[in-house]
């Protein structure tokens with residue numbers, strides 16, 4: 001048996017949801033650069049779930065259906081109020097809340113295509129409601145009910161802040177959602193597929209995926225990037241901070257990637273958004289500091305920024321609390337998780353690789369009293 005640490009380079013499934021070929025990312029064949037510049041997040045969800053872009057009427061219907069499904073059962077919000085709310089990380093709260101949603105969905109365990117499509121819609125629509133409700137409850141405010149007439153991006157910011165966003169913020173947030181929606185067989189998507197390949201239900205797959213996304217080597221990196229920027233504080237302190245960290249072999253969050261070795265195609269969009277938004281807020285130092293760190297890490301280590309690096313200063317500029325960054329990643333990536341779950345169900349086989357055994361051979365049993 002041969003092994004590859006971390007399954008590097010192993011092709012574990014076929015998929016038509018998204019591809020990374022020669023450093024180019026596409027969602028079902030559409031280049032991420034085109035989608036980032038032109039698509040609404042709702043169009044991208046539709047594309048990922050239906051393998052085609054929606055026509056105008058299809059998009060309108062889909063938007064209405066999503067908006068109508070956004071309300072979560074009251075019991076789930078009531079239970080959220082009982083979490084140790086000022087201590088738990090919002091990703092832990094989200095993981096629990098999504099699992100909780102399943103308890104109140106009578107068709108949680110239904111496995112037919114129609115039921116799965118209905119659950120997909122509910123999960124996608126309700127994640128923003130959960131994330132924003134958690135943020136508001138812990139800040140002593142009441143959750144804000146979704147507004148059906150708003151776009152997905154605007155609705156998230158509305159439910160978070162209690163007021164509708166300006167056009168610049170809505171557009172930027174929409175683009176961030178588009179850029180994070182899917183990414184081939186990343187760790188959380190693989191987790192979702194492994195989970196549902198046992199023929200477990202969609203809520204279980206999404207709950208498991210949230211757990212995988214939470215880690216700092218994956219989605220959890222964006223919050224830590226902002227933690228690092230805040231700790232550095234000023235642009236002229238960046239060089240010594242980063243060089244010292246690299247000398248101590250500390251990983252710089254937001255850099256490196258298992259698949260992209262010549263750069264993450266999403267990073268340039270987030271970099272430009274960071275430039276524009278920090279100019280608007282009058283806090284260009286976060287952008288300048290990020291660019292400085294980017295130069296140093298690239299020169300010293302040959303590592304390039306991934307999707308998490310510039311997204312940190314983007315979300316910060318939108319006034320979002322730092323520990324909500326990774327839940328926002330989940331709000332977008334659930335679209336990809338669901339697309340992969342549906343694809344897995346279409347042509348399922350249990351996912352069960354092997355391990356090469358490295359433990360001792362032929363151990364003699366020693367009775368308890370003699371150990």
Ligand SMILES: CC(=O)SCCNC(=O)CCNC(=O)[C@H](O)C(C)(C)COP(=O)(O)OP(=O)(O)OC[C@H]1O[C@@H](n2cnc3c(N)ncnc32)[C@H](O)[C@@H]1OP(=O)(O)O
Nearest residue numbers: 216217218219221250251252253254255256257258306308
């Ligand atoms: C949405 C996403 O999930 S994007 C990724 C988000 N995660 C991060 O930004 C966390 C920081 N980055 C990393 O930890 C890694 O680059 C990963 C997890 C993204 C990819 O990991 P892998 O492909 O397994 O690379 P691995 O961790 O083996 O690194 C290879 C070498 O580069 C170094 N390296 C990789 N990333 C970094 C980094 N960000 N900072 C410093 N050194 C790094 C490693 O220390 C290792 O060095 P060594 O060979 O001297 O031991």
Ligand SMILES: O=C([O-])CC(=O)C(=O)O
Nearest residue numbers: 182183185186187258307
């Ligand atoms: O693909 C990966 O390994 C991580 C990543 O960039 C993502 O999930 O967006």
